[in-house]
Amino acid sequence: MRYRLPPHIAWPLFIVAILLTGITSAVVTMIAAHSDGGAQVIEDYYEKAANWDALAARRAASRALGWTTAVQVLDRAPSATVRPVRFTVRDADGAPVTGLTGTVQARRPERAGVIGEAPLVPVDGAPGRYEAMLPVLRPGLWDFDLLARRGEDVYEISLRRDVPR
Numbered sequence: 686m687r688y689r690l691p692p693h694i695a696w697p698l699f700i701v702a703i704l705l706t707g708i709t710s711a712v713v714t715m716i717a718a719h720s721d722g723g724a725q726v727i728e729d730y731y732e733k734a735a736n737w738d739a740l741a742a743r744r745a746a747s748r749a750l751g752w753t754t755a756v757q758v759l760d761r762a763p764s765a766t767v768r769p770v771r772f773t774v775r776d777a778d779g780a781p782v783t784g785l786t787g788t789v790q791a792r793r794p795e796r797a798g799v800i801g802e803a804p805l806v807p808v809d810g811a812p813g814r815y816e817a818m819l820p821v822l823r824p825g826l827w828d829f830d831l832l833a834r835r836g837e838d839v840y841e842i843s844l845r846r847d848v849p850r
């Protein structure tokens with residue numbers, strides 16, 4: 686013998702179940718929206734927007750140099766807070782670019798601010814290779830903003846890399 690709920694109980698339970706589903710999905714959405722720290726505000730966003738043309742011109746001048754950069758996040762971590770990130774810079778002919786000085790900023794694409802900034806240090810015995818100690822500890826996408834100088838040449842590039850576990 687099968688038990689059936691009477692209609693005067695089944696239909697109100699059905700409506701309550703639909704309402705609870707909507708409330709539950711709204712609560713889950715709110716929790717997910719606030720789990721990453723909430724809204725991100727870019728620092729000095731108006732000034733950055735106003736200077737966009739100058740940034741585009743600097744990056745175009747960097748592309749005109751014909752230099753290329755390869756990024757490698759190394760596994761060896763000298764401390765629990767930073768990891769070496771290696772940059773290999775080559776000119777248009779494929780020769781290593783030596784004598785660069787500058788800085789590197791590390792960012793997460795989903796975050797507004799800079800996670801870390803470090804000077805670019807040449808690797809001994811490896812022309813065209815430079816390292817920066819950056820807090821690249823979590824896997825996922827990272828943006829590296831490289832600003833380097835050699836004499837009159839200014840090289841500015843932003844590189845995105847997926848850092849594995």
